[in-house]
Each structure stands twice: as structure tokens, then as C-alpha cells.
Amino acid sequence: MKNIAVVGYGVIGKRVADAIKVQDDMKLVGVCDIISDWRIQNAVRKDYDIYATTTEAEKQMKASGISVMGNMQDLLDKVELVVDCTPKMIAAKNVETYKTHNIKFILHGGEKHETTGHSFSAENNYNTALNINATRVVSCNTTSILRTLTALKRADLLDYARGTLLRRATDPWESHLGGIMNTMVPEKEIPSHQGPDAQSVDPDLDVITSAVKVPQTLSHMHYWNVKLKKETSKEEVLNALKTSSRIKFIHYDQGLVSNNTIKEMFLDMGRPWGDMYEVALWEDMLKVVGDELFYAYVVDNQAIVIPETIDAIRALTGIEMDGNKSIAKTNKSLGINQ
Amino acid sequence: MKNIAVVGYGVIGKRVADAIKVQDDMKLVGVCDIISDWRIQNAVRKDYDIYATTTEAEKQMKASGISVMGNMQDLLDKVELVVDCTPKMIAAKNVETYKTHNIKFILHGGEKHETTGHSFSAENNYNTALNINATRVVSCNTTSILRTLTALKRADLLDYARGTLLRRATDPWESHLGGIMNTMVPEKEIPSHQGPDAQSVDPDLDVITSAVKVPQTLSHMHYWNVKLKKETSKEEVLNALKTSSRIKFIHYDQGLVSNNTIKEMFLDMGRPWGDMYEVALWEDMLKVVGDELFYAYVVDNQAIVIPETIDAIRALTGIEMDGNKSIAKTNKSLGINQ
Numbered sequence: 001m002k003n004i005a006v007v008g009y010g011v012i013g014k015r016v017a018d019a020i021k022v023q024d025d026m027k028l029v030g031v032c033d034i035i036s037d038w039r040i041q042n043a044v045r046k047d048y049d050i051y052a053t054t055t056e057a058e059k060q061m062k063a064s065g066i067s068v069m070g071n072m073q074d075l076l077d078k079v080e081l082v083v084d085c086t087p088k089m090i091a092a093k094n095v096e097t098y099k100t101h102n103i104k105f106i107l108h109g110g111e112k113h114e115t116t117g118h119s120f121s122a123e124n125n126y127n128t129a130l131n132i133n134a135t136r137v138v139s140c141n142t143t144s145i146l147r148t149l150t151a152l153k154r155a156d157l158l159d160y161a162r163g164t165l166l167r168r169a170t171d172p173w174e175s176h177l178g179g180i181m182n183t184m185v186p187e188k189e190i191p192s193h194q195g196p197d198a199q200s201v202d203p204d205l206d207v208i209t210s211a212v213k214v215p216q217t218l219s220h221m222h223y224w225n226v227k228l229k230k231e232t233s234k235e236e237v238l239n240a241l242k243t244s245s246r247i248k249f250i251h252y253d254q255g256l257v258s259n260n261t262i263k264e265m266f267l268d269m270g271r272p273w274g275d276m277y278e279v280a281l282w283e284d285m286l287k288v289v290g291d292e293l294f295y296a297y298v299v300d301n302q303a304i305v306i307p308e309t310i311d312a313i314r315a316l317t318g319i320e321m322d323g324n325k326s327i328a329k330t331n332k333s334l335g336i337n338q
Numbered sequence: 339m340k341n342i343a344v345v346g347y348g349v350i351g352k353r354v355a356d357a358i359k360v361q362d363d364m365k366l367v368g369v370c371d372i373i374s375d376w377r378i379q380n381a382v383r384k385d386y387d388i389y390a391t392t393t394e395a396e397k398q399m400k401a402s403g404i405s406v407m408g409n410m411q412d413l414l415d416k417v418e419l420v421v422d423c424t425p426k427m428i429a430a431k432n433v434e435t436y437k438t439h440n441i442k443f444i445l446h447g448g449e450k451h452e453t454t455g456h457s458f459s460a461e462n463n464y465n466t467a468l469n470i471n472a473t474r475v476v477s478c479n480t481t482s483i484l485r486t487l488t489a490l491k492r493a494d495l496l497d498y499a500r501g502t503l504l505r506r507a508t509d510p511w512e513s514h515l516g517g518i519m520n521t522m523v524p525e526k527e528i529p530s531h532q533g534p535d536a537q538s539v540d541p542d543l544d545v546i547t548s549a550v551k552v553p554q555t556l557s558h559m560h561y562w563n564v565k566l567k568k569e570t571s572k573e574e575v576l577n578a579l580k581t582s583s584r585i586k587f588i589h590y591d592q593g594l595v596s597n598n599t600i601k602e603m604f605l606d607m608g609r610p611w612g613d614m615y616e617v618a619l620w621e622d623m624l625k626v627v628g629d630e631l632f633y634a635y636v637v638d639n640q641a642i643v644i645p646e647t648i649d650a651i652r653a654l655t656g657i658e659m660d661g662n663k664s665i666a667k668t669n670k671s672l673g674i675n676q
Contacts, residue, residue, distance in 0.1 A: 162563040162630075164502035166522060166550065182554045183598040184504060188590045190625045190632045210561050210632060212504065214552045216520045223548050225500040225563055252526045260521040287528045292500075294528045294548060 002026045002317045005079040007053075007072065007094060009033040009043055011171055012108060013085030015306045017048060018272060020083075022333045023310060025319050029078045033057075036064040051075040076101045081317055083309060084108070091115070095134075104132075104316050106309060109139025109197070119200040121146040122311040122330075123244055126323025129315035137308045140301035141165055141211075141220055142197040144279045147244050148297070149198070149205055152226065155240035159227040159291075160206035165194060165220060168301060172217040185213040218259040219276070219298045226293040234288045241281065245331055246307065247297075248278035252285055262298050269335075275303035277336050307334055340364045340655045343417040345391075345410065345432060347371040347381055349509055350446060351423030353644045355386060356610060358421075360671045361648060363657050367416045371395075374402040389413040414439045419655055421647055422446070429453070433472075442470075442654050444647060447477025447535070457538040459484040460649035460668075461582055464661025467653035475646045478639035479503055479549075479558055480535040482617045485582050486635070487536070487543055490564065493578030497565040497629075498544035503532060503558060506639060510555040518553045525549040556597040557614070557636045564631040572626045579619065583669055584645065585635075586616035590623055600636050607673075613641035615674050645672055 002025070006017045009031045020028040030049035033040055034057040043050055049069045052058035061068045069075070076082065076097070081104040084091040088110030095115060098105040105116075113119050116134040120126075124146050129135050138146065145163065152158040167187075170179035187193075192211035199205055228237075241247055250256045256265065267274035281297035288294075310330045314320040320329070331337065340363070344355045347369045358366040368387035371378055372395040381388055387407045390396035399406045407413070414420065414435070419442040422429040426448030433453060436443040443454075451457050454472040458464075462484050467473050476484065483501065490496040508517035525531075530549035537543055566575075579585055588594045594603065605612035619635035626632075648668045652658040658667070669675065 162500070162632075164561040166504065166552070180596070183556060183596045184552060184554060184559050185596040186559070186590070186620070186623065186634055188595070188623060190623050190634070191627070208563075208627065208630070208632065210634065212559065212561065212634070214504070214522060214554070216522060216553055218521060221522050221524070221550065223502040223550065225546075252524070257526070258518070258521045258523040282524070285524065285526060285528050289529070289546065292546070294500075294546070296524055296528070296548065296550070 002081065002313070002319055003029045003079040004313060005029050005032065005075050005082045007032045007082055007084045008086035009035070009040060010085060010087065011173065011302045012305065014042055015272070015275065015303065016083050016085055016309050017043070019306050019310050019334060020313070026313055026317070030069055030075050032072050032075050036061040036066060040066060076103055080104060081106065081313060083313065105134050106312050106316065107134070107136045108305060109137065109142060111136055113200040120308065120312045120315070121150070121201045122308050122323060122327050123147055123246065124150045124202050126311060126315050126326065129312060130321060131318045132316060135312055135316060137305050137312050138197055138201060139194070140299050140304045141167070141194045141222070143304050143308055144222060144297065144299040145194060145198045145207060146201055147246055147279055148241065148281070149207060150202065151241045151244040151247065152237070153205070154243055155236070157228050157232055157237065157240055159229045161224055161226045163207070163209045164223045165192065165209055165211040166222070167211055167213045167220050168217050169213055169215050170217055171302065175217050179217065180213055180215045182215060184215070187211040216259065218263050219300050221259065221296060221298050223296045224294065228291045228293055231291045232288055234286065237286065237288055237293055238283065245327060246278050246336060248276070248280045249283040250280050252282050259298055271335065273302070275306070276300035277303050277307045277334055279304070307331065307336060340419065340651070340657055341367045341417040342651060343367050343370065343413050343420045345370045345420050345422045346424035347373070347378060348423060348425065349511065349640045350643065352380055353613065353641065354421050354423055354647050355381070357644050357648050357672060358651070364651055364655070368407055368413045370410050370413050374399040374404060378404060414441055418442060419444065419651060421651065443472050444650050444654065445472070445474045446643060447475065447480060449474055451538040458646065458650045458653070459488070459539045460646050460661060460665050461485055461584065462488045462540050464649060464653050464664065467650060468659060469656040470654060473650055473654060475643050475650050476535055476539060477532070478637050478642045479505070479532045479560070481642050481646055482560060482635065482637040483532060483536045483545060483547070484539055485584055485617055486579065486619070487545060488540065489579045489582040489585065490575070491543070492581055493574070495566050495570060495575065495578055497567045499562055499564045501545070501547045502561045503530065503547055503549040504560070505549055505551045505558050506555050507551055507553050508555055509640065513555050517555065518551055520553060522553070523551040554597065556601050557638050559597065559634060559636050561634045562632065566629045566631055569629045570626055572624065575624065575626055575631055576621065583665060584616050584674060586614070586618045587621040588618050590620050597636055609673065611640070613644070614638035615641050615645045615672055617642070645669065645674060
């Protein structure tokens, strides 16, 4: 039983905390944040031990009637691994603290690869993360790219892949802060960063992406043109993709025609926040033309990295040396099944 | 001076009428519609001769105080070519009438290629439309595809092209009737129809498209992955694209970062309705990687076919036998210059 802390209790942190809680080989020692409003009340309700990032935050939390177990240092003293879920670029500053305390740590995709020297995607490179001190679970978009392309690569079908990424405008709970309306905003750089980011996990992937922000908050959508190594059947492609347990095959013909219908289905399934840990890939839309493959899928940017993070904890702490076993265990605990 | 009629005074028809009006080699004899509300008042204000599609419509127009010159038959008697701008699939029914009256006609992209047996895109196949009886000006998306790919083909650079088309949800003036909100809706079929539609003009093009509807009303946006025949420089690609006078090269670095900023610039330019007849292609975003080309552009779905329609009138009536001269003339009249 490994002791784990979650630092940063935002959209990722609160999900990681819940996911750790349902594992039987790791223990959530506490969560740490700076906020004292309704957001941290979620942790109070769930009876998580709460720690304050700063002395000032501790005072405010106490003033708000929150029972605080101590500060971040106190939390770090009790754990051997921290999952840092603080906003983009803040984690990079926390890293020195983790190193000083000789604590293993996991960062997320907003941080640079260089900060940890290792980037993680469970189905691709679990083995290389075994017992190392730090890794970065790559971003939602990159995770989806790696799952799908790794599956094609395993079947020796992948030559190269070119993708157009339609990104959501803002996180749903933050839409009052503003997001684009009635327009689309390309990322200036073509290729966009997600291709090189996927290569930080698997340098062999020949992948180029372009990205554009669209005015909706539910999830990302990717369109892919993939060059296969040979002329192949749709069945063979599907068999390859189905070797990933974290791709959910959906059917347009069954009314799943859009981001919102997919979201509603996952809410129907009783997933917390309607979370979709899987890449939702349209099986009936997928098309093979000669040696070219075309498909589209949807990515839940708040949820897809959660199972990856649990696997990363197992790899870094060495509580499970077999990636496939970790993935199966995580899947079962979170209700992921094709 | 050729006598031309516009049947259907909607988003395309009202633009076509204005565009005919500013040509010196054709005459707008009248516009014909069924409506008697604020929309037809635009034609009244512009002093266009107004004809009613049906007897019932004629009564209602007169009751609304509109001076009506006659019915559709009366209009057809006075012209040698009709530009039909009625809503999707209605034009197909009018075709029999035009044929009975032995009048040349132009349809738009909502109709099937088979209805006319010829599909038109000025820079690609003006010559094949000379003095024929009917053509179909292809849709906005297809027009943009043909302009860009034809330019690459002329320079013998194009091997094949794969595009992702982000389509606007609804026409801006109709957004009260409903459009998608906070979601994206893929077209079920991959490849989508625009690729084969471009081939109805140019069967040699190797083009495959996927399309998805996004919740905004301003314009379409396309992302392209193009395989070139050889490794090429960005300069060579730009030189090829610049042989089209109807591609407007825009720069992300000059603040044109989205559909809305582009729209505002065209409004600033004093274009009617802020119309963008050109494909607005980001020059600084365009990237060449080896023998692959990546670029994105924006398409005004209400305006891009207007200059094409004027050229189609010239080709069908034979008032200009040289496509390049027609294009130059149309461009000048509408203020199109790179």
C-alpha cells in the first residue's frame, strides 16, 4: 500500500483523488490546495484529509470552517509519491520541493517534457516508467493520439498519421470566464504541438497535427488521415484498434452523432461528472480507402488522463511491474470496458 | 448586352442580382420570388423589377404595396438566361420550365450535377461551359477546394489532397430557426460529398474530404494535408497558389486569427454584407514538410460563389470566350484583388 498525495484539487486533481480512492494497492493520504470556496467542499464532503498549500491558505480554510490537517510540507512528509494537478506551469515550480523531499512525482501535460525527462502513456511505454522518480502524463489530446496510433503500430499497419484537432474552447466549469463565441481560432503553428508531444513518448511515430479552437465546451474532436503500410481491410484496422482497451467504439447509426449525445450517454452510465476515460471512436464512420485510413473520435479532456495517472502511479512506485495488469486493474476499478 | 433573370431572392439571389447590376455586358431584367416581407423590400429599395413566382404570391405582394411587374412566365419571356437561386432541390423542379421556354439556366451547389450535366468553377473549366445551355456553380466548399487545388495542379505540384472541413452551423440570418449549440456534429459519411463534388468539375483531382458542423455562423474553415509530387519550397507553393486571383492571402501575425476577425476586415473594406468572394488562406500558417503541404483557410459560404456565377453567365451566353478575361472583369467589378 503506497501513500499518495494529490496537490492541486481542480478538474484533474479531484478526479485523480477519487480514482486513487477506489484502488486497493494505493492510499490517498490527502489533497492539497489553496482554495477555500465551494470547490474544496467537494473534498470535505468526501472526507478527504485536506492540506493547505500556504500558511495564508490554511488560515482562510480554517476561517471557512474547513478542518485542515496541515500544510503542504506536512502532507509531503507522509507520502512517497505526489500527483501534481496544479494549473499549467505551476507544477514546474513545485518540482524543486518534491525533489528536496525525495518524493516521486507525476505531472500533467501542461508541463514540459524536460521537467521530468519522461512522458507517459500507459499502453505505449509503461515499462520505461518502472521505478523512476518522475513522469509527465501527457495531455488529453496527446493521450488519445498515442492510444490510437500505438494500436495501429502494434499491428504493424501504421506508416504515418496526419490529424486535425478541433479543440474545445474552455473547460465547462470555467465558461463564465469567457471562451470564444461564434468563431473558430486556429493555433498559429502548423504543425501544432501535439505531434511532437506524442513523440516525447514514442519518437518513432510519424505524426503531424493541426489544431483549431471551436466554440463549445464538451470535448475535443479529432479527424485523422492515416497512411497505412499496405492496403488493408476495415476489419483488420478495427481489430488493431480493438487491442486498446481504452478506445470505446461508438456508432453514429445508434444516435451518437455529436459531442453532446456522447456526453449524455456517459452521464447515463453513471460515470462521475459523465467522465469518458476512453477515446470514443466512430466505428461506422471509419473508412479505409486503399492504403489510407480515415476516422474521427472524441476526447474528454477532463477525464482521459485519469486512468493513465493511476497506471503511472503503479509504474513509478513499482507496485505492479506488468503494464497490462495495471491497465486491466485500473480499467476494472473505473468501469472501463469496451 | 444579355438579359438575365434571378429566380429566388435569398442569400445567394440578392447577391447575384447586385453583382449582375454592376456588370456592363449583362442586364438584370428582374428578380422573382414568392415572399412579400422585409426580405423583398431590399429589391424594392434597389429599384429592381420584381416578379412573383405564383399568382397567389403576386396577390400578396400587391397587398403588401409592392409593385409587381408580372409573374415568373412574364419574366422568363424577357431573358435568355436565368440564374436560379431557390433553396436546395427547388431549382430542380424549375428546370423543366426553363427548358420549355428554351432559356439557358444556372443552378447552384445544392442541386445535383446530373440536373445540368455540367458543373462550373471559373478557374478550372470555364472553357467547357462556353455556349452550353446549363451549368451548376458548385457549392461554396467545393469552389474553395477547386480554386486552391487547381492552382497547385497548374504548377504540377499536386499529387493528392486530404481535407477536414469545419462547416458553419447555419446561415447567420437564419440562426433564430436553430442551429447546433455547444457541440460538434460530424457528417456521417467519410469521405464527405465535397471530394466527389470537386471531381464533378475536375475528375482528375485526387481529393478526399471529411466534414463536421461546428456551432458558429460566420464561415467555413478547411484544414488540408496535401501530398505534393516532389519536395518543394514554401515559396514555390505560394507562387502556385498566387496564380489564383481569388485566393486572399492573410496573415495570422497581423491579427487575423479567426473567422470573426476576417469577417470584420471585409466589413471594414465596405464589401456589401462584408462579403468575402475570395478564399482567405493563411500565408504564415502554411507549412511545407518535405513533399507534404499543410494549410488552412476560411470560406464565406454566402459570397464565394457570386463571382463564379457571373463568370458562368458569361460562359453560357458566350459574351466572353476567354475565361481569364471574364475572371478579370468580374474581379474588377466586385473589388477582388489580391
